[in-house]
Amino acid sequence: EAGVTQSPTHLIKTRGQQATLRCSPISGHTSVYWYQQALGLGLQFLLWYDEGEERNRGNFPPRFSGRQFPNYSSELNVNALELEDSALYLCASSLYLRAGNQPQHFGDGTRLSIL
């Protein structure tokens, strides 16, 4: 069974640019989550999508946005990039999380570096 796949592996941008990160979930999983892992800040929840809708978002500004496609893949868009956006962005997927007991399975992440 293929795991969660993310692309690109690395992304280098400059301040003010826009970045798009992509994620394909495990087959059969309808929920996709995005997390930011920045140095010294731990794992911070960004967004949760299920069945094409945004279900919840973490404490991040609106320039962090995304969407989920009919095939359940997802993309994360970050506009007006700032230096502090440099981080590892992790995507995870699960079966629908209504009960909270479905484990999330993670991809290897996209390393975003802002110059």
Place this chain on the structure above:
Amino acid sequence: AQSVTQLGSHVSVSEGALVLLRCNYSSSVPPYLFWYVQYPNQGLQLLLKYTSAATLVKGINGFEAEFKKSETSFHLTKPSAHMSDAAEYFCAVSYSGSQGNLIFGKGTKLSVKP
């Protein structure tokens, strides 16, 4: 607010020694609990999960964890450390009716000395 505390940002053990990584959660509502491992330049891999069945949970790579409600703990153990266990370990919780996000501890980096 719900939170997860991992005692010790860095733990060092000798190869063959017991591994004990501590995790405590703060909540009056029983959570679902997970341990993940992260190797350098990789994502998180699920080690094990507690979802209100048996309180002693066995996971992959010889790890296990015990849910103790009275202590609000979910410590991770392995009887004998191997060099390949060197990695960062994260404890995480979620709740029934969850808003989707896992709440993670800050992680514990495990070093294994030969």
